[in-house]
Amino acid sequence: MRNSSSYLAASAILMSCVVNIAAAAPPSAATLERGRYLMNGVVACANCHMARGPKGEYLMDKGLSGGMPFDDRMFKAYAPNITQDGETGIGRLTDAQLAKAIREGIRPDGSVIGPPMPIEFYRHISDDDLAAIIAVLKVEPAVRSAVPKSRFNFALPPAYGPPVMSVKAPSRADKVKYGEYLVAIGHCMECHTQRDQKGMLLMSSLGSGGRVFPGPWGESVSRNLTTHESGLKGWSDAQISKAVRAGVNRDGAPYKPPMAFQHYQNIDDADMAAITAYLRTLPPRPFGK
Structure with missing residues (x-):
């Protein structure tokens, strides 16, 4: 007769492995297609996060490595590097951390992201569309590019609202x-x-x-x-x-x-x-x- 505790422990390990494998499964072609449509269309992530030259031209070889300055009377902000570089980009962030940063404006260290990142509006991104965007970000080539820290002439809010639990897009x-x-x-x-x-x-x-x-x-x-x-x-x-x-x-x-x-x-x-x-x-x- 098998040892029940050993059997349960082994079963738990097996189930954990199954869950991890499922979590690591690559996104579907439909998810990536939707993410690219959003990022290259109405959400237009590259409009701020694509590296630019001195005349504002896109530097395509540097991808979404950021650096674009935003001069405003209230702040001097720089678009961050959102490529998969682990040191200067978002390569070390989990899907959940990316989701919280995009939709709630909260970094993994708890600090708040300031304007012009449109958090007030990104709070409305549906779960499915957010997952699609993150899936595309996860396959973005890593580009090492350190970006200056943004400066604000006012205190950022502690949060842009309560935690976003779940959002469904309208029909x-x-x-x-x-x-x-x-x-x-x-x-x-x-x-x-x-x-x-x-x-x-x-x-x-x-x-x-x-x-x-x-x-x-x-x-x-x-x-x-x-x-x-x-x-x-x-x-x-x-x-x-x-x-x-x-x-x-x-x-x-x-x-x-x-x-x-x-x-x-x-x-x-x-x-x-x-x-x-x-x-x-x-x-x-x-x-x-």
Whole structure:
């Protein structure tokens, strides 16, 4: 007769191995495809995290190794290295740690991530979409590149809200709700909304634009996305789509960065229609107000 305690111990070890193997299983092709669509489309991770040259051009060989500066009256921030380098990137972080950093703005050491990382909006990323993005980050080639530490002229909040337990994306059948979801995870309002003296978003000015963004391109000013006459009132769906995906206004004049046109051009027609449907529900607000 076998020793029951030894048998139970052996069974526990076996089950542990099975769980570990399952946890280490590579992501599915569908998960990676979804993650790449999001990262190369509406979420546009590379728009901030791709290394750039002196004229703002992408340095493709350096991947998502960060370093892009963000000069604001309230902070001087640098996009971090999010490649798999273990020393200067995120190579040592677990999936759970990455999820908490992206969706809650909390690093593994407990410190809080500041702007312009749009944590207020990333809190809405669904569990499935977050897992897909992390799966792609995990296969990002490691690039060793140390990035300066960001500096803030105000105290960061202890947290951006309570811990996020679970999020499910709205049904695509509800075009407006799904469009609202895409606008949130695409952090459109991060640039198109004013900030207060503490650097926090003024939700009363949601979508009204007026933020100034200096860079190698000179200065650009975010547009009013509301239904106000200084915003999208009178614009057709096709004109809104062209502005977002091609980066030109109704007269064909090009917009300036940091709007991520090279990524937004990858947004598919169904998602673009949902985004437009949601923007048309924004209450009219005067430009920059």
